[in-house]
Amino acid sequence: MARAVWSRLGRILWLSCLLPWAPAGVAAGLYELNLTTDSPATTGAEVTISASLVAKDNSSLALPADTHLYRFHWIHTPLVLTGKTEKGLSSTIHVVGHVPGDFPVSVWVTAADCWMCQPMARGFVVLPITEFLVGDLVVTQNTSLPWPSSYLTKTVLKVSFLLHDPSNFLKTAVFLYSWDFGDGTQMVTEDSVVYYNYSIIGTFTVKLKVVAEWEEVKPDATKGVMQKTGDFSASLKLQETLRGIQVLGPTLIQTFQKMTVTLNFLGSPPLTVCWRLKPECLPLEEGECHPVSVASTAYNLTHTFRDPGDYCFSIRAENVISKTHQYHRIQVWPSRIQPAVFAFPCATLITVMLAFIMYMTLRNATQQKDMVENPEPPSGVRCCCQMCCGPFLLETPSEYLEIVRENHGLLPPLYKSVKTYTV
Incomplete structure (x- = not known):
């Protein structure tokens, strides 16, 4: 009898413990965590990671009203935790890595004061930590092109180094920048922004070496000079716009004569060339002629006119940067019998006849x-x-x-x- 009473009391106590956590169990699988981080970072710099609880695959799903019923649990070792804040349904931690590597950080949300309860949502992120400086090499130009890493020659380029240091770890550091533009030009500056003008076409690689130095207090209260370096590069494809097409060829020709016209392109190859004869000088529409690939800045086109009249060569050329049109008028006259063509044969025949008559006489x-x-x-x-x-x-x-x-x-x-x- 006593044993049955204690069994009933145990069940009641177990149910009473589970009732407060019922909403969390029901909510499992309905939410997810969005994680953001400001990594990568250099060793010694602070990294910030934030996690927010949001509805999963259904924006109309209402989030829990009482945010105090839930807690965020983090695992970040061997990274050192330097701070943690929670606000509403989001949590943020700050960690520091003293050795380079890729470190996983995981987080999950459970009911408050019940770390063994089923999580409502889980999240996972990998933090890259390096011993070198972190940043990006950015190249910009006033003339924007629709092709990535393509820029114009004879137009000023702005090359900038953007240091990635959200925690201001290097705020007291002094920087030195060593530039190599890939065309034989090198320079050293204390400014992270330089301006350069490429005069020739081609593909170049801009290389930058950054050195940062600062003073740091050691554990024994002495000051020492610390240094970090970083190597960065960016590939540039310098192109030249098509400034025009120079047409070299006759403007007057007779029918059934083979005509050759030379096209000199004032721009950088490779090119796509398209041409067609028209009664009037009008631009070519798309699909109006068959395009031809040209790998140089010169191209010869030939044509034989069979009918007299006034014609216009309509020419279109384009490269990866721009396109241009050009026209060339030509008059075609009917071919005529030239007396000079038969002058020599006739004179020869008459001479032979006179010689024969003199011989017979x-x-x-x-x-x-x-x-x-x-x-x-x-x-x-x-x-x-x-x-x-x-x-x-x-x-x-x-x-x-x-x-x-x-x-x-x-x-x-x-x-x-x-x-x-x-x-």
Whole structure:
């Protein structure tokens, strides 16, 4: 009997202990923790971590009204805790790391005074601690470009070093900056901001070495000089805008003649070039012509006109920074027959014809002279002529001389007449 009474009393006490923590158990899984931190940090500097309890996946879910019913529990070892504050449904701690490394920090929320109860939400973050200075190298220019790490040549660049020290750990330090701009230029300054102008295109790496020195009181009450360094870099791609396109080529040409036009681009490659012939000089629309990739600052385009008329080369070029248009007018005339083309052949033909006529004339004159000077052909020749020519040759020399005399009346007679006198 007594044993049954004590069993009932034990159950009642156990239920009475669980009743205050019932809301926390019901709320488990409905909330989550948002964690923020100002890490990374250098060794010795203070790091701040904040955790806030918010509704999970449902902004309309009401948060607990009584914030005193809940508590934040942190685990941060081996980091040293330097401060902790709680306000409403958020908690903030400050820790310091004396050795470099990546340190995990976890936090969870439970009902007040019940660390063994089921957590309403959990959070986890990793803090990177380094022995070097922490900061960023920022490069800016008045002309903003839509491409990352791309800047214009012959335009001033502002290069700044932004130290990351939210806890003001290095507020008494003296800094020295050593700059290397990657094009052979180096300088040392005491200012964290410099201005530089690149005159050539290309990809450059800006390197910066930062040295910080300050005095610190040691445990034995003596002062010592402390020093921290840091190396930073930024890659820059210097481009040059397309200031225009120089077109070198004829403005007047005949049909069926091959024309070559040279395009000189006043800007940095690589380029995308597109051109088309139009009746009027109008800008090219997107998709109006086939783009061509050009890896240099010069490009030759060729075309043969088949129809006469007035034309305009509409040219568009662009690089990663800008784009530009250019036009080139040209008049095409119909091809004509040029007299000079046929002058030499005609003169040659006439010369050949005149030479042939002179040759035939001289030949005939030579043959006639030979016939007069040699009336008696050789016997062999005569026999051959008689056998070959037959009736076409005369048989007697007298008849032959008579024919020669008739044909050459101007020649003197071959004999003189003799007069006879009677006494």
